[in-house]
Amino acid sequence: MNKQIALVGNPNSGKTSTFNVLTGSNQSVGNWPGVTVERKSGLLKQNKNICIQDLPGIYSLSSYSPEEVVARDYLYTNDASGIINIIDASNLERNLYLTLQLMEFGLPMILGLNMMDIVKKSGQKLNIEKLSYALGLPAVAMSALKKQGMKELTKACEKMIANPQIGNTVTYDDRLEAALNEIATIIEGKVSKQHLRFVTIKLFERDELVNTRLTLxxxxxxxxxxxxxITENIFDDTAEAIVINERYEAISRITALCLVKHTSFELSFSDKIDRVVTNRFLALPIFAFVMWAVYYLSIQTVGTMGTDWINEVLFGQWVPDLTTKILESWQVAPWMQGLIVDGIIAGVGAVLGFLPQLLVLFFCLAILEDCGYMARIAFVMDRMLRRFGLSGKSFIPILVSTGCGVPGVMATRTIESEKDRRLTIMVTTFMPCSAKLPIIGLVAGAFFPHHSWVAPSAYFVSIISIILSAISLKKTKLFSGEATPFIMELPPYHFPQMKNVFLQMMQRGHSFVKKAGTIIFATSVLIWFTMNFNFRLQMVAANQSILASFGHLLAPLFIPLGWGNWQGAVASMTGLIAKENVINTFGILYKNASEVSETGKEFWQAMHLDFTAVSAYAFLTFNLLCAPCFAAIGAIHREMASVKWTWLAILYQCGFAYVISMMIYQFGHLFFEGGSLNVWTCLSLMAAAYFVYLLIFKSTYQNKLNLAKEMVVHKG
Structure with a gap:
């Protein structure tokens, strides 16, 4: 049986990077809390008998956040043979707080002193031998980013398993120790001797989770x-504050022994940059410019070069022509040729055509993530989101959703407030994930080829929609309440590691291609079949097919949105399976129109028969905001743990998407296409007035809540 070693550390201490190096895992490396919501495991590369458990990044072992509870429960209830405590050596005092708590578990432990290169650059001197002596634990100097000290850490793991070593007991004030000894005497025999000190201190802190698990x-x-x-009266402080103060007193003694600081009043390189990028007035314009640049590179320029070649040459000429010649030489039936060339190749090819744009986008986002800027975005957005009732923690799932909505929904587990968590689940899939990027690229390329604002505007439409949803939902009884506080660390800036950047880009790209080869392949066959056959299974024209029948049934619903055609209705319907199916469906439906030159450009031009520029943008908005793919809906159901809440989320997303898309089309048609006022325009004006009303007036439920709090205070 494998020996279990828990990998524990503060967020941004390099814990996940260390895990990747030790195990060869391809887990994501990020700069914000919540990357590792659930613990991950992997076998040590050099010793397959040792399993490393990557626990969530935590600052302490309190019970204030789900991450802390997950980590604490694992250490308390599982058979961990030891702990690797990854410490950011450049922030030794703060990281040692968790170290002292981990030592209370009575487990063998190794100190992984990460970022030692930064310590040296800052002019500090850390005596590792003295630190190891003070705590009675082996310590290894390392740099996970540069893969320095990894062999030594691996050897230390093997040595810890072969010869377990328990650290010194860090003692506190005699008066506190006397109280702890009395409590330990009372509970002795009810808990294991190994965990006795940890449980004793937690009972002294009045920890509810520990208290409920003991049969006292x-x-x-x-x-x-x-x-x-009695102890609180002696110290004239609360029990929890007494323990916190004593721990920091002990940390001060330890650091005085082993750490020599270089005092400087100069701003660090990161501080100088943060003065600009997190400035109250400059932060949002800079963020907007950065996202514009990312989408400009991926959609309008660099990514488009590859997309044009794939659409026009690879899947426009080479693959269809070669496949047709092969099938004809094999004397394959005409209907089978149509299925393969006009169905599978046209459908899958239309989706894969956007792969270069996706790869450029993933590359840019990975650079922003790896250099530390993404953490600043979370910090900047926290200011704005809190004004509208969302916690800054909500932005982490929202940010994760730019890659895929499924992990974005799962990342909401880090939000303590149940109301905030459910609200975040309902809005987080508004963000343009990788599957929605081809839709953005299609609309931008086909209808706005010379306008660089279209692609990044999709990003900001999503953020504005999240804010509007937060405003409206927070003013209902189901979601009213104050946003939970958000504390996060801003890691220092550093040059991105190209290996990490390319690894993330290839991981996400592989996921996209894999989906094209499975789900999109299957739906291409289904779409081609339903587009070429009627209910009597006779081959017919597309407008008389099974698909057209469903499309004509749904099309009237979308007339107020400007695209009341059966093609658009069908594409949106298949998009519920996977958002890439929107492009896949259009690729098959408009295949006949593109046979003039067999290029993707003809496919785009054919869409102008059914869409105007404004209606195409409304179509884009609807598919950005409506219910996500089946996989994300499944994740919503798992996290909501309720069929009722899942359906509420789906209906809200579809309803909200419908209203916003209707407003965009009605106002755009009126002002830019010479349209006239009608019933739908009036309804759009009413919807706009409602959102303005929500911005101005406060929630009735929130007012009642505040009044109740005031009454409690006065009674006290």
Missing amino acids: TPAEQKEIAEIIE
Whole structure:
């Protein structure tokens, strides 16, 4: 049986990077909290008998956040043979707080002193031998980013398993130790000797989770409560504050022994940059410019070069021509040729044509993530989101959703407030994930070829929609309440590691291609069949097919949105399976129109018969904001743990997408296409007025909540 070693550390301490190096795992490396919501495991590369458990990044072992509870429960209830504590050596004092708590578990432990290269650059001197002596634990100097010290850390793991070593017991003030000893005497025999000190301190702190797990008699509970109360009176402080102060006193003694600081009042390189990029007035314009640049590179310029070649040459000429010649030489039936060339190749090819744009986008986002800028975006957006009732923690799932909505929904587990968590789940899939990027590229390329604002505008439409949803939903009884506080660390800027950047780009690109080879392949066959056969299974023209029948049934619903044609209705319907199916469907439906020159450009031109520029943008908006793909809906159901809440989320997303798309088309048609006022325009004006009303007036439920709080305060 494999020996289990827990990998524990603060967020941004390099814990996940260390895990990737030790295990060869391809797990994502990020700069924001919540990357590792669930613990991940992997076998040590040099010793397959040792399993490394990557626990969530935490600052302490309190029970204030889900991450802390997950980590603490694993260490308390599982058979971990030891701990690797990854410490950011450039922030030693803060990281040692968690170290002291981990030592209370009585498990063998190794200190992985990460970022030692930064310590040297800052002019500090850390005596590793003295730190190791003070704590009674082996310590390894390392740099996960540069893969330095990894062999030594691996050897230390093997040595810890072969010869377990428990650290020194860090003692506190004699008066506190006396109280802890009395509590330990009471609970002795009810917990393992190994965890006795940890449980004792947690009971002293009045930790509810630990207290509920112990079978204490009322007399024992009363005795412990009296000990705590007496100690609080002696220190003139709360029990939790007493322990915190004593831990920091111990940390001060340890760092005084082993750390020599270089005092400087100069701003660091990261501080100088942050003065600009997190500035109250400059932060959002800079963020807008960065996202414009990312989408300009991926959609309008660099990515488009590859997309044009794939659409016009690879899947426009080479693959169809070669396949047709082969099938004709084999004397394959005409209907089968149509299925392969006009169905599978046209459908899958239309989706894969956007792969270069996706890869450029993934490359740019990975650079922003790896250099540390993404963490600043979360910090900047926290200011704005809190004004509209969302916690800054909500932005982490929203940011994750730019890659895929499924992990974005799962990342909401880090939000403590149940109302905030459900609200975030309902809006996080508004963000343009990788599957929606081909839709953005299609509309931008076909209808706005010379306008660089279209692609990045999709990003900002999504953010504005999240804000509008937060405003409206927070003013209902289901979601009213104050946003939970958000604390995060801003890691120092550094040059991105190209290996990490390319690894992330290839991972996401592989996922996209894999989906094209499975789900998109299957739906291409289904779409071609339903487009060429009627209900009697006779081959007919596309406008008399099974697909057209469903499309004509749904099309009237989308007339107010400007695209009341059966092709658009069908594409949106198949997009629920996977958003790439929107492009796949159009690729098959408009295949006949593109046979003039067999290029993707003809496919784009054919769409002008059914869409105007404004209606195409409304179509884009609807498919950005409506219910996500089946996989994301499944994730929503798992996280909501309720069929009712899942359907509520789906209906809200579809309804909200419908209203916003209707407003965009009606106003755009009126002002830019010479349209006239009608019933739908009036309804759009009413919807716009409603959103303005929500911005101005406060929630009735929130006012009642605030009034109740004031009454409680006055009674107190």
